[in-house]
Amino acid sequence: MRIGELAERAGTTTRTLRYYESRGLLPARRGGNGYRSYDEEDLRLLRQIRVLQDFGFELEETRPFVECLRAGHPAGDSCPASLEVYRTKLAELDAVAARLAEVRERVAAQLVQAEAARDALAAVEPEPRCELVRTEE
Amino acid sequence: MRIGELAERAGTTTRTLRYYESRGLLPARRGGNGYRSYDEEDLRLLRQIRVLQDFGFELEETRPFVECLRAGHPAGDSCPASLEVYRTKLAELDAVAARLAEVRERVAAQLVQAEAARDALAAVEPEPRCELVRTEE
DNA sequence: GCTGGCCTTGACGCCGGGGTGAAGGTCTAG
DNA sequence: CTAGACCTTCACCCCGGCGTCAAGGCCAGC
Numbered sequence: 212m213r214i215g216e217l218a219e220r221a222g223t224t225t226r227t228l229r230y231y232e233s234r235g236l237l238p239a240r241r242g243g244n245g246y247r248s249y250d251e252e253d254l255r256l257l258r259q260i261r262v263l264q265d266f267g268f269e270l271e272e273t274r275p276f277v278e279c280l281r282a283g284h285p286a287g288d289s290c291p292a293s294l295e296v297y298r299t300k301l302a303e304l305d306a307v308a309a310r311l312a313e314v315r316e317r318v319a320a321q322l323v324q325a326e327a328a329r330d331a332l333a334a335v336e337p338e339p340r341c342e343l344v345r346t347e348e
Numbered sequence: 349m350r351i352g353e354l355a356e357r358a359g360t361t362t363r364t365l366r367y368y369e370s371r372g373l374l375p376a377r378r379g380g381n382g383y384r385s386y387d388e389e390d391l392r393l394l395r396q397i398r399v400l401q402d403f404g405f406e407l408e409e410t411r412p413f414v415e416c417l418r419a420g421h422p423a424g425d426s427c428p429a430s431l432e433v434y435r436t437k438l439a440e441l442d443a444v445a446a447r448l449a450e451v452r453e454r455v456a457a458q459l460v461q462a463e464a465a466r467d468a469l470a471a472v473e474p475e476p477r478c479e480l481v482r483t484e485e
Numbered sequence: 486g487c488t489g490g491c492c493t494t495g496a497c498g499c500c501g502g503g504g505t506g507a508a509g510g511t512c513t514a515g
Numbered sequence: 516c517t518a519g520a521c522c523t524t525c526a527c528c529c530c531g532g533c534g535t536c537a538a539g540g541c542c543a544g545c
Contacts (some may be wrong), residue, residue: 213491213492214491214492215492216490224533224534225492226532226534226535227532227533227534229493229494230532230533233371244493244540244541244542245490245492245540246491246492246493246494246541246543257472261362261380264406264532266451266454266455269450269530269531278539285465286462286465288459288462289462289465289466289469289503293462293506294459294463294466296463297455297458297459297462298459301452301455301456301459302456304448304451304452304455307448307498308445308448308449309451311441311444311448312446314403314404315438315441315442315445316440317403318403318434318438319438320528321390321425321434322425322431322434322435322438325425325426325431325434326431328422328423328426329426329431332426337399347519350521351519351520351521352520352521361504361505362520362521363504363505363506364503364504364505366522366523367503367504367505371503380512381511381512381521381522382512382521382523383512383520383521383522384521384522400488401503406502406503407502407503409544486545487535487544487545488543488544488545489542489543489544490541490542490543491540491541491542491543492539492540492541492542493539493540493541494538494539494540494545495531495536495537495538496535496536496537497534497535497536497537498531498533498534498535498536499531499532499533499534499535500519500530500531500533500535501529502526502529503528503529504526504527504529504531504537505526506525506526506527506528507524507525507526507527508523508524508525508532509522509523509524510520510521510523511520511521511522512519512520512521513519513520513521514520514530515516515517515518
């Protein structure tokens with residue numbers, strides 16, 4: 212099959228496939244006219260890439276999965292290298308989540324403190340102090 | 349004080365201060381020679397910006413805080429507009445964390461499933477199947 | 486044989502936010 | 516006098532994963 216058909220069957224674009232090839236991720240055979248030629252196996256590889264991309268994996272991170280499939284294994288994650296990528300990704304996600312949670316708590320604490328300060332002030336001086344509230348109305 | 353001194357006291361660079369001015373965030377008076385002139389109040393504004401930047405706020409999001417201080421309020425978050433930014437930020441952080449958690453669970457599930465498949469295979473056929481394991485050693 | 490639809494390579498654009506760098510000139514401190 | 520700080524403007528960067536032309540080849544159907 213040619214590049215257009217593969218792109219359509221995988222729900223992507225010819226530009227993307229050429230890009231993958233330029234990265235060495237999904238090389239193609241060539242017909243006599245110079246056209247790229249793909250088979251069903253390539254479709255499997257491509258689907259594997261897309262699934263991982265949807266997970267938020269970078270292209271380079273999909274490489275072990277693709278090579279695993281190309282080596283004849285039943286699934287892209289049948290190889291230890293792929294499992295290692297999963298684990299690394301989990302650790303990254305956890306690290307990001309932890310940083311996020313910390314910032315969240317600090318912002319929440321700021322909010323609570325600022326609200327308390329506002330209320331303490333309002334108790335003493337009941338007039339509204341800030342005209343910046345009015346936006347347009 | 350001139351731009352170099354302010355930059356040094358706030359732990360940033362003159363380039364950054366000019367950039368803030370170009371964004372209208374921290375305008376400066378000018379001396380007769382055209383040099384920017386800052387005072388202690390500007391240092392407070394600048395510190396407010398930096399604190400929020402460290403929280404991961406975008407520059408635009410710091411604007412209400414800076415304007416609140418400039419309006420004479422005791423703290424950058426003494427104004428409702430600032431509190432609103434806090435709340436919006438919390439909601440954003442929560443949304444990001446939720447998406448992150450979902451991806452994390454999906455990847456974790458993949459890992460568990462792939463490991464199970466590997467073990468099931470190993471029980472039947474004890475030879476190592478994948479030569480891609482060897483990296484260099 | 487010609488039109489339209491596929492294909493080829495190559496090069497530049499974009500997105501976004503927060504800056505940074507360079508060039509070329511002015512001012513000041515010692 | 517001279518080094519260093521300051522001024523302005525314009526352009527560039529970073530990052531990945533493509534999109535978007537541009538200019539041309541190849542082939543089927545009519």
